[in-house]
Amino acid sequence: MRPPSVPVPADGAVHRADWCPVGDAATFRLDGHVATITYNRPDALNAVNGEMRRDLNDAFLRFRDDEEAWVAIVTGAGRSFCAGADLRDGTGSTGEFAGTFWEKPTLNSFESGWEIFKPVIAAVNGYCLGYGLTLASWCDFVLASDRAEFGLPEVKLGVPAIVASIRLPQRLNWADAMELLFTGERISAERALAMGLVWRVVPHDTLLDEANALAARLLEGAPLAQRAMKEMAMRTRHMATLEAIRFGETMRHVAGGTRDAAEGRQAGAEQRPPRWTGR
Ligand code: COA
Numbered sequence: 001m002r003p004p005s006v007p008v009p010a011d012g013a014v015h016r017a018d019w020c021p022v023g024d025a026a027t028f029r030l031d032g033h034v035a036t037i038t039y040n041r042p043d044a045l046n047a048v049n050g051e052m053r054r055d056l057n058d059a060f061l062r063f064r065d066d067e068e069a070w071v072a073i074v075t076g077a078g079r080s081f082c083a084g085a086d087l088r089d090g091t092g093s094t095g096e097f098a099g100t101f102w103e104k105p106t107l108n109s110f111e112s113g114w115e116i117f118k119p120v121i122a123a124v125n126g127y128c129l130g131y132g133l134t135l136a137s138w139c140d141f142v143l144a145s146d147r148a149e150f151g152l153p154e155v156k157l158g159v160p161a162i163v164a165s166i167r168l169p170q171r172l173n174w175a176d177a178m179e180l181l182f183t184g185e186r187i188s189a190e191r192a193l194a195m196g197l198v199w200r201v202v203p204h205d206t207l208l209d210e211a212n213a214l215a216a217r218l219l220e221g222a223p224l225a226q227r228a229m230k231e232m233a234m235r236t237r238h239m240a241t242l243e244a245i246r247f248g249e250t251m252r253h254v255a256g257g258t259r260d261a262a263e264g265r266q267a268g269a270e271q272r273p274p275r276w277t278g279r
Contacts, residue, residue, distance in 0.1 A: 026055035028062055033070035033223070033278075034215045035063045039132075042078025048131050049089035064116045067278055070223040071215045074139065075123040075208065076132075084130020084153060117227040117234070119218050123211035124148040125204070129186070134163045137171055140230070142197060143211050144189040145204040150197060151186035170237075172196055222264055223278045228255040 022028040029036045037059045039046035048056070063072050076082055122128075122139040128150045136142050136150075144150075154161040161181060168177035176195040180187070192198040202210045218226070228251045236244035255261060259279045267274035 022058045022062060023051065023055040025049070025052035026059050028059040030066065030069055033068060033219055034212065035066070035069040035072045037063065037072055037074045039074075039076040039080075039082050042076075042080070044086060044088075045080035045083035045127055046076045046078070046132070047083045047086035047089075049086035052086075060116065063118065070118060070226075070278060071218045072118065072120045073123050073208075073211045073215060074120065074135065075211070076125050078126070079147075080126040080132075081122070081124045081128040081148065082130075082132025082135070083127050084132055087157075115231075115234075117230040118223070119226055119230065121211050121214055123207050124150075124189075124198075125207055127151075127186075129153055130161065133180075134161070134167065137164065137167050137197065141199045141214060142192075143207065143214065144192060144198045144201050145207045146189055146201050147204045148189040148192070148198075148201075149186045150180070150189070150192045151184065152180050153184045155182060156184040168197075219276075222260045222274070222276050224258050224260055225255055225264075228252075 025039075025041055027036075027038045027040050029038075037056070039048075039052065039056070041047060041049070041052055046052075063069050119141075120139045121141045121143060122136040124136055124142060124144045126145065126147055126149070128136050128144075128148055130151075130153055133150055133152055152161045152164050154164075165181055168180060171177075172180075172195050176197075179185075187195075189198060189201045193201050200210075232244075232248055232251060236247065239247065260274075260276050263276065264274050
């Protein structure tokens with residue numbers, strides 16, 4: 001039996017071998033500062049069943065809390081990114097967590113309090129449907145293979161796509177969002193690019209190289225400054241301008257007091273590349 005998630009050690013030390021294990025239905029790999037989270041049920045086109053939901057939650061929890069993980073790439077094993085909720089598994093995509101009115105934060109809806117401010121790249125390698133599209137539309141960058149297809153089949157199953165109904169109108173033109181929500185039809189990567197759902201379309205075989213190249217560019221920036229900016233961008237959507245600026249100035253002082261901010265100033269004065277530590 002798979003061990004339960006292990007909390008981050010109280011001393012803050014990262015004992016990576018035994019800390020927050022992630023299962024097989026979704027995998028977590030850390031290369032330097034780049035975490036790759038992979039949907040890993042290729043025989044079911046990476047449909048989300050209870051096991052995958054649990055493993056994805058563990059993977060994102062680990063990404064959020066591992067001080068060495070600065071950027072994430074999310075992708076799918078095989079020919080699909082994620083075919084949405086598993087329609088055949090009895091436990092359903094909710095797994096052990098059936099949801100409550102006061103929903104605890106999970107990948108079901110990141111906005112409900114599970115706050116991850118590190119940059120996340122979706123490397124969409126194939127079908128990106130239902131929950132798959134919901135997750136991709138939460139990512140900072142949606143990099144798509146020219147074979148990718150996007151869609152929200154929920155309406156054809158007689159159910160609403162709730163989080164996509166919240167998120168897509170914030171990200172796309174109203175009519176484009178409603179087209180996806182109301183028709184349930186799949187669209188090509190090119191059409192998704194034209195809508196602004198996708199950031200860039202690349203040849204299929206180069207997808208992961210392109211995602212890693214983007215991750216390398218992101219690592220050139222100071223990780224804590226990036227997190228401060230993402231938190232600003234996310235939180236201030238719902239703030240009045242004055243409160244947003246007051247919050248921003250506080251964040252400027254918090255981020256400005258880090259070792260990396262001192263390193264950035266020193267590297268600038270010495271005209272050398274900075275060496276970030278994420279501290
Ligand atoms: N849940 C469970 N299994 C799924 C699945 C899902 N959402 N989507 C695909 N699979 C399985 C298929 O049952 C099939 O399994 P099998 O080989 O054991 O028969 C395998 O994945 C391959 O799927 P297949 O339909 O043969 O591939 P395809 O390329 O012809 O079609 C899709 C791909 C994604 C268009 C099609 O599988 C589909 O429409 N899936 C359902 C998508 C959906 O409605 N998701 C729910 C969103 S809320």
